Amino acid sequence: MTHGSPTLSPEVADALSAGRPVVALESTLLAHGLPRPDNRAAADEVEAAVRRGGAVPATIAVLDGVPHVGLTGAEVDRICADPDLAKLGVRDLPVAAALGRSGATTVSSTALLAAAAGIGVFATGGLGGVHRQAADTFDESADLTALARTSLVVVCAGVKSILDVPATLERLESLSVTVVGYGTTTFPGFYVADSGSTLDWAVDSPEQAAAVFAARRELAPGAVVVTNPLPLDEQLDPVLHDRVIAGALAAAEEAGVRGKDVTPFVLDHLHRESGGATLAVNVRLVLRNAELAGRIASALAGAAR
Numbered sequence: 446m447t448h449g450s451p452t453l454s455p456e457v458a459d460a461l462s463a464g465r466p467v468v469a470l471e472s473t474l475l476a477h478g479l480p481r482p483d484n485r486a487a488a489d490e491v492e493a494a495v496r497r498g499g500a501v502p503a504t505i506a507v508l509d510g511v512p513h514v515g516l517t518g519a520e521v522d523r524i525c526a527d528p529d530l531a532k533l534g535v536r537d538l539p540v541a542a543a544l545g546r547s548g549a550t551t552v553s554s555t556a557l558l559a560a561a562a563g564i565g566v567f568a569t570g571g572l573g574g575v576h577r578q579a580a581d582t583f584d585e586s587a588d589l590t591a592l593a594r595t596s597l598v599v600v601c602a603g604v605k606s607i608l609d610v611p612a613t614l615e616r617l618e619s620l621s622v623t624v625v626g627y628g629t630t631t632f633p634g635f636y637v638a639d640s641g642s643t644l645d646w647a648v649d650s651p652e653q654a655a656a657v658f659a660a661r662r663e664l665a666p667g668a669v670v671v672t673n674p675l676p677l678d679e680q681l682d683p684v685l686h687d688r689v690i691a692g693a694l695a696a697a698e699e700a701g702v703r704g705k706d707v708t709p710f711v712l713d714h715l716h717r718e719s720g721g722a723t724l725a726v727n728v729r730l731v732l733r734n735a736e737l738a739g740r741i742a743s744a745l746a747g748a749a750r
């Protein structure tokens with residue numbers, strides 16, 4: 446058995462060898478961040494958004510021990526339908542490979558597999574980060590340290606607003622992860638346009654984002670995070686936002702949820718308690734990020750020619 450070495454879909458392999466733009470997409474947000482069965486339609490919409498941006502989508506997951514970069518429709522069905530699918534961070538990849546297990550990949554493991562395949566741009570919803578009780582629980586997403594050592598552009602709507610946003614920004618600074626706002630220095634709050642934190646830098650075009658990444662790659666390994674806030678008229682009502690987040694965090698505490706189950710539990714609670722409002726906004730922001738990532742990947746491919 447040769448578990449562990451990635452399988453590229455024919456379309457992704459062709460695009461990469463021809464130097465055409467490719468955008469990596471993670472599968473944890475499908476399998477654990479969005480409810481079944483809505484996640485299945487969202488998976489197709491996200492891939493279509495990457496294509497609108499001018500790039501080939503490469504959704505990443507591990508199937509029977511083998512990392513797949515670019516999935517068939519039937520493979521996306523598997524990821525979206527299985528209620529027991531594992532959530533795989535970087536540290537879980539060797540176990541899945543050795544035991545032939547399947548799982549969805551998080552930001553950390555998707556970034557690693559994408560970069561290894563030669564993909565330079567990745568789109569997601571919101572990064573993992575420092576949880577609000579981290580001083581007691583030590584719960585800080587492995588996304589942060591993975592981005593410190595993985596060279597790619599990550600387009601996101603900031604970090605999930607269930608987290609301690611200022612603490613997460615401090616950690617990104619300590620880890621020397623480059624963070625630039627897209628068109629603004631306002632750091633987005635995932636479901637809401639403004640987290641209350643600001644950034645030092647903004648870029649105004651896909652070409653500028655691509656140029657920052659090119660410069661980063663020459664300097665040192667590590668990610669360039671491009672944050673893409675929702676327009677004000679598409680964000681979740683901030684009052685509803687603060688109320689449902691407080692309720693979801695309290696419910697997680699009461700249920701004694703720990704470790705990697707925290708984020709899926711809280712997101713699921715939010716989707717139910719907001720009557721689907723957080724779900725609609727979550728899908729919308731992922732689609733916007735996917736399209737922008739497609740444009741950045743196109744700019745990067747154009748600059749390389």
Ligand code: PSU
Binds near residue numbers: 473479569587705
């Ligand atoms: N973005 C979303 N929904 C999600 C995630 C990101 O819109 O569910 C996932 C990503 O896979 C990210 C993970 O890596 O949440 C973070 O999990 P944790 O907090 O356990 O590190």
Ligand code: MN
Binds near residue numbers: 705
């Ligand atoms: Mn965690």
